[in-house]
Amino acid sequence: MKMFTVSGSPHIHGENSTKKIMYGVVIALVPAMLVSIYFFGINALRVLVLAAASSVFFEWLIQKYLMKERVTVSDGSALVTGILLAFNVPSNLPSWMVIIGALVAIGMAKMSFGGLGKNIFNPALVARVFLLISFPVAMTSWPKPTPLTKGIADVITGPTPLGIVKEGLKAGKTMSELRPELPTYMQDFIGNMGGSMGEVSAIALILGGLYMLWKKIITWHIPVAMLTTVAVFSGILWGFNPEKYADPVFQLLTGGMLLGAIFMATDMVTSPMTHGGQLLFGFGVGLLTILIRLWGAYPEGVSFAILLMNSVVPLINRGFKPRRFGDNPGVKIKA
Amino acid sequence: MDNIILVSVLVLGGVGVVSAVILYFVASKFKVYEDPKIDEVEEVLPSANCGGCGFPGCRAFAEATAKKASEEHNLDGLFCPVGGNDVMKKVGEVLGLEIEEQEPMIAVVRCNGTYENSPGKVKYEGVSSCSFAHAMYTGEGGCQYGCLGLGDCVDACEFDAIYIPEDRGVPIVKDNCTACGACVEACPRDIIELRKRGPKEKRIYVSCVNKEKGAVAIKNCSVACIGCGKCEKVCEFDAITITSFLSYIDFNKCKLCRKCVEVCPTNAIWEVNFKPRKIKLDKKEDKKDGDGKAKSVAKEEKPIDIKSGKVTEVKNNPGGNRE
Amino acid sequence: MGLLKTFRLGGVHPPENKLSAGKPIETLPLPKQAVVPLGQNLGAPSKPLVKRGDEVKVGQLIGVGESFISANLHSPVSGKVLKIDTVLDSSGFRRQAVIINVSGDEWMDNIDRSTDIVKEIPYTSEEIINKIKAAGIVGMGGATFPTHVKLMPPPGKKAEFLIINGVECEPYLTADHRVMLERGEELLIGVKILMKALNVNKAFIGIENNKPDAIENLSHLAKDYGDIEIVPLKVKYPQGGEKQLIKAVVNREVPSGKLPIEVGCVVQNVGTTLAVYEAVQKNKPLIERVVTVTGKSLKNPSNFLVRVGTPVKELIEAAGGLPEDTGKVIGGGPMMGKALLNTDIPVVKGTSGVLLMREEEAHRKPESACIRCSKCTYACPMGLEPYLLSRVSKLGKWDVTEKERIMDCIECGSCQYTCPANIPLLDWIRLGKNKTGQILRSRNKK
Amino acid sequence: MNQMQNFTKGFLKENPVFVLLLGMCPTLGTSTSAINGLGMGLATTFVLVMSNMVVSLVKDFIPDKVRIPSYIVIIASFVTIVELTMQAYLPSLFESLGLFIPLIVVNCIVLGRAEAFASKNGVWSSILDGLGMGLGFAFALTLLGASREILGSSSVFGFDFAKGDLMLVFILAPGAFIVLGYLIAIINKLNKA
Amino acid sequence: MGSKKESTFKNMVLTLLVVTAVAALALGGVYQLTKEPIALAKKKKQERAIKMVLPPFDNLKTKKVLSYDGGDSLLFTYAEKDGKLVGVAVNSYSDKGFSGHIEIMVGFLPDGTIYNTAVMSHKETPGLGSKMTDPSFKDQFKGKNPSEFKLKVKKDGGDVDAITAATISSRAFTDAVDRAYKTFKKELKK
Amino acid sequence: MEYFVIIVGSIFVSNIVLTQFLGICPFVGVSNRLTTSIGMGGAVLFVLTLATMVTWLIQYYLLVPFGLQFMQTIVFILVIAALVQMVEIILKKVSPALYEALGVFLPLITTNCAVLGVAILTVQKQFNLLEGAVFAMSNAIGFTLALVIFAGIREHLDTMEVPKGMRGVPIALVTAGILALAFMGFTGMVK
């Protein structure tokens, strides 16, 4: 007689899979990858490939030989982490530092907690902050973009727009004095400015974000809450004193703001589970980012802000529950 | 020069004395009594915090014993199954009481529906939880009383005393069982029972819990109890009763004469830790070659050294999902 | 069609696969032997009134529902009672059933077997309910809750609306769809009867937009019946869940742990309504129902009118035989249905379909780690957090499951359907519901 | 118990830092380099040995209610002695250890040993216990300090492996937690094996 | 443990009294003993620093001088050799460090040229700001006369090469040197 | 502004647990559950503030006048120990409910570096009494903040399958390390 399978319902499964989600993110990252290779040349490619390959390799190594469990590197999450790590470092970072970054991201921030889905902090950002603090010099010398079309020029390093503003204001200059030193908004938008690889081109990042929204990989809540907070908060300060504070458009387009908002704060593993919680999370990231940018020692605050908010995600998840069915009956219920 | 030493002595001494005085008064004024015996009892307990005693932890058990001892001067109904008589004796000593011995018990799995005896009729796919499967269907072998083999009991055991051999799919209890009863609680089908270990670990029991009519029972499992009543008749000590086609041996009455074992047509009655006797190849016994082995199982099975961590993974649903 | 009504929270949209939608209802030949389980309804099983060797006629009372929540049982065939024994039924367990050897097709005399449509409803509310009770009607939408109980709101509660569930949101199933197309007139009379029984003057029939022909047919017919409104709904699973349906149709939410009557609603399935018509107007007890037999490899997916007690293998035979590659047989739809252990299992009052899944569809994909994507939370129509519920169920934290409202779960499976990590969420949640329910019950007893 | 065991158990099996998880603050705070760790460890060892000795000597004369305050006073005295002596003769080490010298007083190991061991045992075993525990503590601090120094500035005990710094994090606060975390994981594994 | 003292009031107070008294006695003693060495150690550090930042001398005189901007007063140590002023060591500070206060000592030749500098105390980050104790940074001040060497980091338009990635500490160091120089000038004018 | 600097400085910039390394034992030990960590935080807030104020008074009215600063450690710890014990005894009697909530943590607090550390730091930083109290309170809040965040994380980790070797203290410390890494973002906000 035929042996049937028995199992609980449901008996069918949708199209979603972890793999699809992760490779969807990779696809969304392609435009930004191309832009960064265009502006930073072969070096960008080196860092990208190295970071991605070593992330995947470390995950494989740890799963196979340390944790001795089913190897799931093919799900693509390590690849995403690797690419995002590459996006968060300057394209001229020495190779061995990139490899250390991958080891920190995968080994420390992800696998120590048990692997995909169990980590508290965003692995790529842990690695970035780790590198930033470990190698302050290498991590803050940003190559100037030299478009591929103009041949392979010497790598000249220079400060990021945020660095220029931070230093300038500290030195007592005003925003209008600094403006000529800064790239134009158009340059910000296209990506023709100094910075880490992934944070330079607003348009490419937004394109990727739209793709992920369309594919339902992310929802709008975190990016919108975060960017709105930044715009409003920096807008108020700017309106208050435009010479002392940079304008909101500048704040939104520079640094890792968009990369963070679209690709890193949205990492589902390390962000809250409900829309309400996500709005709060985005708000917190935005607020902390601006606080750190304006008053902290670092010119850039997105990474820290996201990590700080990552740490309170378990608390947010406790407080923010989905709207339960039945709590608003829509009609008076007799006791 | 001596001045500084003098001042130090005065100041520090002063601070010390003032603290002492204040503390003394505060302490005597706000006194709360706690029985020091509780700590002493807790110290002799095994600190397994398994809850086998029925209290939420060793400390709670210690409190309960101290209270009962001081109020009623006995410890009736309080027993630490893990520590057993030795520990209870010590507890008694601490509390100044005599403790009656309780006969040692062991968990017994009353099902022999192995892959061989009760071959699968469907394939189960789902979580490794007997409780879940119990609510869903009969079980792969088709017996709706029998073991589901997903190891809730194994997960429940704090002592690594029960495991499911890969080729059997039905658990086996090891000798280090402390009779804490956690597995009994965990099994949704009430298959596991705490029984007396018996003299020299010898015990006899019916390894089946199927309450269906014999014909149905035997269809799903070749070693099921069919309620034929032969054992009941042969038992001279009234130890066996049959209710809803299922035989049960009262371990308080059973004298381990082994007569019932011989008459059982389906080999549903197990004798454990007896010397293997000459197997009379009569009736159905020749049908199954491993009969002697199957019956005197506990001692023989013990050497199967499956690493403790591994046991939980041994499930009879190869396709099942378990993290 | 503009913005269609639907419920707001959660929901998924699995491929519809309504293979048998265009197949008219066919009457299946009688089986040789009918196996009639005594526990076909939610609540206590019926008590058998016959014994081995008794001769029975079609429609003869063979089991009686004695307790408050239980139902009568009638013989679906005529013949001789072979025995009363345990058989494996669709519950997955062996339970008591009356086994009848069929001979001929002899009906009880009081049953009106003509096809005339009787419009007049000369009965009072009480009479209607008594007739329904006598006919052993239970909910045919899946829950098999005795219908007469639903029609008697507890003291102090009053029904405002009757909502007929014509949603059939489960993929593959088309039985209700066909009933709405072919038996529209009788259905509407059934609605009228139920309205009268409940003493309400507004009824809605909720139908998903993927059945435009049914919507059209009923809208057309309903013109003659005043207070019955046909509500087209956006396609979204599990709209057929009564709480979701109520939300979609009248925008009310049944509070946690409460019944629809709390917000003045009573929901009945299309098939149930038809059965009510037949019981009240034609004295015909619930002995047969429409069952969809379907599956991607099945030669001839069909809708059959089947006597209760017919083994499903006869349905499968009639639809072209069991395909070689069948890996799983499901009683019901793919989202809520129960896997059947074999094909000897009989059709019961609650069997809405038999779905044959091919071997390659029959297996779950391997589970991986939860990536906390929240998709399950977004999909849950009850606003629960399935990832959390399943995790704490697995860990046995019953206080948390209770606090997180595990008992609200309607077991729709939307969460598990969506989960990208293929986690058997609903398995664990069911386990959690079982345990939590036990704890709640024992606490209530105290 | 065997006297030798009183001494050796502090190193791995009952290491106060890795296994008993006591005295975490000085462990993390003063292990920026191997030499600092060693200094702190030895200072603590001195206090441990001396206070263990004194406590075991006077244990019978102290009423229960003031047991803890008395022990604390005894310990604090030795801490102050260390503090003053270091200030006088090892000023630079004193400066880099800073606040953590007075905090030896509240190091759970010291009071814990006084309470759990010295108040129940004889002088000799108490001294050995203190010495063992103290050296175990010093061992842990030195190990941690050395790891952090090697990772952080590629040098240890003044010996440079490479020019310049390596990974600064390891000298800063986060590195302390991280290195200790992994060290404990490794030691757990070793102890189990 | 039978001989253990009862927890009576008298016993408790007495015990504590005795314990604290003995402790105090011991401590007082040690304090007396280490008082001198401690002071000596402090003095030695100061002297060692002076020796480093000034040319050889045989006599020292100290004086407190109010900072040029009215901040905390600075300690001036006048060094003489054979009765002739060979240099002045100024204990200066800045609060602009990355982690707040830093203290340095600057040695000036009588003409205002910086002879050498020494860091007395700082809390800057190890590996970053702490590099200001490295010769590679410090030595650029050697032999410079602030009248022609602009005491500001290059980023701020001065002549001082900042430590990579530690401009703030460099700035603070420069600020402290500047403070010393300005106060020195002001004091010399008097 | 003074106070603002003290408050922000002690809660975020140089968080007592994550950058000063004080009170690590309870941080690791009592942060398993959210409720207990809040209880601990409350107890620390109370004792820390009280102890800092009392030791401040002792420092400036007893030790300084007599030139006995070298006895700071011994006097402070004695006073703190007595204080904690007193609070414990009184609480047990007066409010058993509060004692249930806080009491279990009180003995832990005596040997908590945070209390003695903050008392000494207050004196070192030459705060006046009010500043000292604010400093103590902010530090206690900083402690509670770290503890609560951490408890949230650990409760969450409890439901996860952390690899065997890392389970418990190791992963807690690594988490604390990453948290400290994140807190470095606050560097430079106030000095």
Ligand SMILES: Cc1cc2nc3c(=O)[nH]c(=O)nc-3n(C[C@H](O)[C@H](O)[C@H](O)COP(=O)(O)O)c2cc1C
């Ligand atoms: C214990 C119990 C009591 C019920 N009582 C009533 C009732 O008094 N009135 C009513 O309208 N429905 C009642 N119901 C029926 C439910 O509301 C619901 O219609 C039934 O469970 C089937 O719904 P489903 O298929 O969505 O699960 C009851 C159900 C249960 C389980």
Ligand SMILES: Cc1cc2nc3c(=O)[nH]c(=O)nc-3n(C[C@H](O)[C@H](O)[C@H](O)COP(=O)(O)O)c2cc1C
């Ligand atoms: C997830 C879910 C989906 C359901 N889908 C349907 C459906 O498509 N059609 C239907 O008639 N009943 C469906 N039901 C059952 C209804 O909730 C409800 O029990 C029924 O409409 C009540 O009518 P009855 O008592 O006549 O069956 C569903 C229940 C659940 C929980």
Ligand SMILES: Cc1cc2nc3c(=O)[nH]c(=O)nc-3n(C[C@H](O)[C@H](O)[C@H](O)COP(=O)(O)O)c2cc1C
């Ligand atoms: C943890 C940490 C510690 C730092 N410590 C110092 C420091 O001690 N001194 C300093 O000047 N900069 C320090 N910085 C760097 C400053 O934040 C700032 O980036 C730098 O001074 C800018 O100068 P640059 O233009 O030389 O890069 C530190 C940064 C971090 C993240």
Ligand SMILES: Cc1cc2nc3c(=O)[nH]c(=O)nc-3n(C[C@H](O)[C@H](O)[C@H](O)CO)c2cc1C
């Ligand atoms: C939308 C999205 C964003 C992600 N962002 C990150 C990221 O910022 N950093 C990272 O390491 N991994 C990221 N991942 C990959 C993956 O979730 C991450 O490795 C997990 O945190 C590992 O458990 C992202 C994945 C998705 C789907």
Ligand code: SF4
């Ligand atoms: S086998 Fe059962 S009774 Fe025996 S120790 Fe394990 S759980 Fe307890």
Ligand code: SF4
């Ligand atoms: S709990 Fe154990 S004995 Fe019970 S069904 Fe599961 S595996 Fe079998």
Ligand code: SF4
């Ligand atoms: S099965 Fe339960 S938890 Fe899952 S989506 Fe449906 S109602 Fe929600």
Ligand code: SF4
């Ligand atoms: S859908 Fe699956 S992977 Fe996503 S949160 Fe829910 S359980 Fe986790």
Ligand code: FES
């Ligand atoms: S050593 Fe600091 S609290 Fe224990």
